[in-house]
Amino acid sequence: MKRQRFFATLGAGLALATVAACTGSSTAAPSVPPSPTAKVTGTVEFWHFFTGREEAAIKTAVADFHTKYPDITVNVHGGQDDEKMLKAIAAGQPIDLALSSTTDRAGKFCQSGAFKDLKGYIDRDKLDLTQFPDAVLAYTQFNGVRCTLPMLSDVYGLYYNKAMLAAAGVNEPPKTLGELTALAKKLTVLNPDGSIKVAGFVPLMGWYENAPAHFAPSYGSKWLNADATSAIGGDPTWQEMAKWQKDLVDYYGVDKLTKFTSGLGQEFSADNAFEKGKVAMVIDGEYRSAFVTAEAPTLPYATAPFPTGDNHTDLYGGGYITGNIMGIGKGSTNPEAAWLLMKYLTTDTDAMVKLANSIKNVPTTKAALSSPKLEADANYTTFLKIFADPHSSTTPASPTGSQYQDTMADFFTKWQTGKVSDLQAALNDVDKQINDALALATGP
Amino acid sequence: MALALTARRAGPVPAPLRAKRRRDRLTVLAFLAPWLIGLSVFFIYPLVMTLYYSFTRFDLVTAPHWIGLRNYEFFLTKDPKVWQAVRNTAWLVVILVPARMIFGLGVSMVLTTVRRGGGLFRTLFYLPALAPPVAATLAFVFMFNPETGPVNVGLAKIGIQGPLWFNDPAWAKPALVLLGLWGIGDLMIIFLASLLDVPKDQYEAAALDGVRPWQRFRYITFPNIRPVLTFGAVTGVIAALQYFTEASVAATVASGKANVGEGIGTTLGYPDGSTLTYPQWLFVKGFSDYALGYASALAVLLFAVSVIFTVILLRKAQAFTPTEESLR
Numbered sequence: 001m002k003r004q005r006f007f008a009t010l011g012a013g014l015a016l017a018t019v020a021a022c023t024g025s026s027t028a029a030p031s032v033p034p035s036p037t038a039k040v041t042g043t044v045e046f047w048h049f050f051t052g053r054e055e056a057a058i059k060t061a062v063a064d065f066h067t068k069y070p071d072i073t074v075n076v077h078g079g080q081d082d083e084k085m086l087k088a089i090a091a092g093q094p095i096d097l098a099l100s101s102t103t104d105r106a107g108k109f110c111q112s113g114a115f116k117d118l119k120g121y122i123d124r125d126k127l128d129l130t131q132f133p134d135a136v137l138a139y140t141q142f143n144g145v146r147c148t149l150p151m152l153s154d155v156y157g158l159y160y161n162k163a164m165l166a167a168a169g170v171n172e173p174p175k176t177l178g179e180l181t182a183l184a185k186k187l188t189v190l191n192p193d194g195s196i197k198v199a200g201f202v203p204l205m206g207w208y209e210n211a212p213a214h215f216a217p218s219y220g221s222k223w224l225n226a227d228a229t230s231a232i233g234g235d236p237t238w239q240e241m242a243k244w245q246k247d248l249v250d251y252y253g254v255d256k257l258t259k260f261t262s263g264l265g266q267e268f269s270a271d272n273a274f275e276k277g278k279v280a281m282v283i284d285g286e287y288r289s290a291f292v293t294a295e296a297p298t299l300p301y302a303t304a305p306f307p308t309g310d311n312h313t314d315l316y317g318g319g320y321i322t323g324n325i326m327g328i329g330k331g332s333t334n335p336e337a338a339w340l341l342m343k344y345l346t347t348d349t350d351a352m353v354k355l356a357n358s359i360k361n362v363p364t365t366k367a368a369l370s371s372p373k374l375e376a377d378a379n380y381t382t383f384l385k386i387f388a389d390p391h392s393s394t395t396p397a398s399p400t401g402s403q404y405q406d407t408m409a410d411f412f413t414k415w416q417t418g419k420v421s422d423l424q425a426a427l428n429d430v431d432k433q434i435n436d437a438l439a440l441a442t443g444p
Numbered sequence: 445m446a447l448a449l450t451a452r453r454a455g456p457v458p459a460p461l462r463a464k465r466r467r468d469r470l471t472v473l474a475f476l477a478p479w480l481i482g483l484s485v486f487f488i489y490p491l492v493m494t495l496y497y498s499f500t501r502f503d504l505v506t507a508p509h510w511i512g513l514r515n516y517e518f519f520l521t522k523d524p525k526v527w528q529a530v531r532n533t534a535w536l537v538v539i540l541v542p543a544r545m546i547f548g549l550g551v552s553m554v555l556t557t558v559r560r561g562g563g564l565f566r567t568l569f570y571l572p573a574l575a576p577p578v579a580a581t582l583a584f585v586f587m588f589n590p591e592t593g594p595v596n597v598g599l600a601k602i603g604i605q606g607p608l609w610f611n612d613p614a615w616a617k618p619a620l621v622l623l624g625l626w627g628i629g630d631l632m633i634i635f636l637a638s639l640l641d642v643p644k645d646q647y648e649a650a651a652l653d654g655v656r657p658w659q660r661f662r663y664i665t666f667p668n669i670r671p672v673l674t675f676g677a678v679t680g681v682i683a684a685l686q687y688f689t690e691a692s693v694a695a696t697v698a699s700g701k702a703n704v705g706e707g708i709g710t711t712l713g714y715p716d717g718s719t720l721t722y723p724q725w726l727f728v729k730g731f732s733d734y735a736l737g738y739a740s741a742l743a744v745l746l747f748a749v750s751v752i753f754t755v756i757l758l759r760k761a762q763a764f765t766p767t768e769e770s771l772r
Contacts, residue, residue: 083731083732086504086505086734087504087731089505090504090505108503108734112503112504112505112506112734113505113506114504114505206699206714207700208700255608258590258608258611258612258715259590259591259608259611260591261611261700262589262590262591262608262610262611262698262700263589263590263591263592264700265700266697266700267700330505400733401732401733401734403733410525410717413715413716413717414716417613417716433522433524436518436522436523437522437733440501440514440515440518440522440735440738441501441503441735443501443511443514
């Protein structure tokens, strides 16, 4: 009897704790803060993902902020990815300002309320949003809720080895993917046993920066409809991309390519295949130039917009844009100071230019882009032009984060290894998987 | 007995005795308290909450929203990747666990027969178990690199073209099994202890009766070490159901890429989902896609399967204790 009572009490306690835990959190309503009556002071807990050389640049920017606002102390927490940040926010940890490395989770951050709605601050301080390019503005909000501001962006283009192209009698980079294919074949060098010694271009999806998202602007491919359902199966450009990619994979042979890539160095290491001259052309972000300068300063390389699909030459000049996004954590204990730091890092021209010069990312305000202080050599200028090109695009924000991109990447893995017989049916299945995941995340 | 109990219940218990009993119970409870608190806070409460979350849509930040059985329906009908993870995990349970047990037992039996240098061999076989899983996996991926690894280079020298190992969907899991066999030290040491514990007189009697080696193993060694084998099987199955670290490191290193753009779900499982395990998919859904409700449903199912496996194994093996019948 006593034992029963003990377990009944334990059960009741657990049930109570369960109910308490289930009702403890709720979606944060958009806050409209009043104008601060006193000088903003205190401490800002700033979480970001940068590490190593890039973290040092962030610390310098924060030190400059502290010089400008000596009453605000910033505790910088580097190397914090989205997963850690979201868990900390959910646990009620007071993250004042958070910097995420990807735009893919803007939908999650805004929809869930993990980051505060910035409308109140923006309206109150009359922050001019037109200082940001349209593509950047698009990826920092979701469904009309702006919970983030952009802080530097990544732009993707073509890196090519000038010496290898010159040796093949080519002086201009390819402008269409048909030209890239022909050039890749010309630049490929085989070993006596038939294995690949040097690849003109590695078309394997999943290798280094080869991702459907990064190739999509070359075809103007559409990911999602306005209601966040998949548009992939109904967009014929995806089939064009898949066929181009598979043709080149088949030219090399998927096993040969896999063996070749398995012997190459890690992407973010001094053994990077492009830096080592093992691959003549790659798609990569503007940040690669900083790595080349540090790790392979004598590499004869140049940059250009990534080639377009053969039937989409009008898109030439554009490319894939993504970037870092910054938001004020749901449980921030000093949002005013966090907002000040956020404004400084995202809109102060000198601060942004200084950061861009150190990290070699692309600035995200028009003023910083045209600043004479921006150190822009020919290779870096390519990316500034891609960034400004109207054909550049990004991946749309979705309530499911990057799941739709993961699903497409899975499709390409099967496709390139010859496991897909009916391309349209496979893309329809991609649609179904994306829509099912969306329904689970947002349905009634 | 029943009468005595009835009489005891019916009769009044003296107040001092009641107080003593209460004190005794409180004393027992006080001694049990640390365990009870730990069990409640770190096992029962998370278990109850996980069960609750499995019926909700939950993204960590907003309040859970009750959706009934939809997470389970999604698992059964709308998540093709989870079934790939289930198949991979089942493969590891069926292949990796028996392979490790057979190899561990074989090594232990050989070590019991070594006359000189047994300590040295025991140490050599046990040492890999001390290597951190991440470091050991890294080393293995580099050793089995199809292009530059010493394994394929060595095979090429004797005219064999080695497979792509961790880069080939057909060979990635067998390569993980080789890694598991290399780190056999933990199993080997308990099997060895158990083998050394088998009464020698039984072997001597068998020798006098002229039994063959297989009969000696079947009728003397096996019944004596069966409890330890059962323990190895149960813990091995549970570990295989939770297999995560080695597969994650192998996939990440072999893929040669950092996670840019897509979530971690595209790197885990490389190549072509062949090393994607059930716990990894649970992790991806929970902490990359933030579908905590669905991830909770996956966790509940994993827990249920673990319990079922354990109960079946224990029943089949008649628990950890050898019985008269098993030794007969």
